Amino acid sequence: MNFEIWDAHTHLSGVPGATPEARMAALLAAADRLGISRLCVFMGMTWHYDPTPELLRQANDEVLRAVRAFPDRVFGFVYLNPKHPQASLDELNRCVRDGPMVGVKLWVALRCDDARLDPLVARATELQAPILQHCWLKITGNLPGESTPMDLAALAKRHPRASFICSHTGGEWARGIRAIRPHPHILAEICGGDPTAGITEMAVRELGAERVLFGSDAGGRSFASQLAKVLGAEIPAAARQLILAGNLQRLLRPFLQARGVRP
Numbered sequence: 001m002n003f004e005i006w007d008a009h010t011h012l013s014g015v016p017g018a019t020p021e022a023r024m025a026a027l028l029a030a031a032d033r034l035g036i037s038r039l040c041v042f043m044g045m046t047w048h049y050d051p052t053p054e055l056l057r058q059a060n061d062e063v064l065r066a067v068r069a070f071p072d073r074v075f076g077f078v079y080l081n082p083k084h085p086q087a088s089l090d091e092l093n094r095c096v097r098d099g100p101m102v103g104v105k106l107w108v109a110l111r112c113d114d115a116r117l118d119p120l121v122a123r124a125t126e127l128q129a130p131i132l133q134h135c136w137l138k139i140t141g142n143l144p145g146e147s148t149p150m151d152l153a154a155l156a157k158r159h160p161r162a163s164f165i166c167s168h169t170g171g172e173w174a175r176g177i178r179a180i181r182p183h184p185h186i187l188a189e190i191c192g193g194d195p196t197a198g199i200t201e202m203a204v205r206e207l208g209a210e211r212v213l214f215g216s217d218a219g220g221r222s223f224a225s226q227l228a229k230v231l232g233a234e235i236p237a238a239a240r241q242l243i244l245a246g247n248l249q250r251l252l253r254p255f256l257q258a259r260g261v262r263p
């Protein structure tokens with residue numbers, strides 16, 4: 001392939017290896033087979049739905065080890081739990097302000113329209129760090145703290161200068177895309193779920209190609225199945241390149257430039 005591929009969403013869980021370094025090496029070896037050059041990674045080797053401050057630090061320490069082992073290929077996002085606002089601010093400062101992490105990951109501890117997110121979003125915005133929020137609309141009902149794309153739209157409305165990523169495009173993507181459409185500072189990241197035809201085409205049509213990001217969710221999902229959503233989509237070549245790397249490069253550029261890193 002003659003274009004770059006950056007993956008906005010990978011994990012250290014579901015990957016073989018006894019240490020974060022070994023798991024990161026295994027992820028990169030698999031990414032290499034598909035020409036994926038850079039990976040964003042977040043959350044530790046074991047996942048916690050509602051982590052205590054101590055478990056947050058442990059998860060982020062594991063990601064720091066993975067990033068430091070492969071600094072030219074891996075970007076870390078700091079995992080936070082808004083139920084612990086001060087501990088989360090401390091982690092944001094420790095891992096992003098003091099480096100080397102570049103973004104924030106929020107999962108299912110608390111629905112993201114909650115006011116407890118506001119100080120975290122404000123601080124991430126000051127640091128020019130994008131916020132990747134897990135969003136899903138489950139036919140069986142969401143977890144108590146699990147956000148919908150509508151929740152993210154409500155949060156984004158309160159923070160017009162922040163930069164958000166709607167992970168999984170809400171799972172039920174046909175509704176997720178419509179929920180985030182009015183908010184240009186929310187990008188749709190298409191990882192997870194089965195590689196359904198039409199997700200990428202609809203996202204490009206409704207949001208514009210510059211608002212769509214490739215992510216895999218490896219090791220929970222394979223790189224190949226998720227890449228197929230983009231490589232198999234009936235979209236222009238220029239759109240494909242934006243989705244596979246160009247948009248993530250643009251999103252991280254202010255942050256990396258502020259720290260003297262050439263993206």
Ligand SMILES: [Zn+2]
Nearest residue numbers: 009011217220
């Ligand atoms: Zn994930």
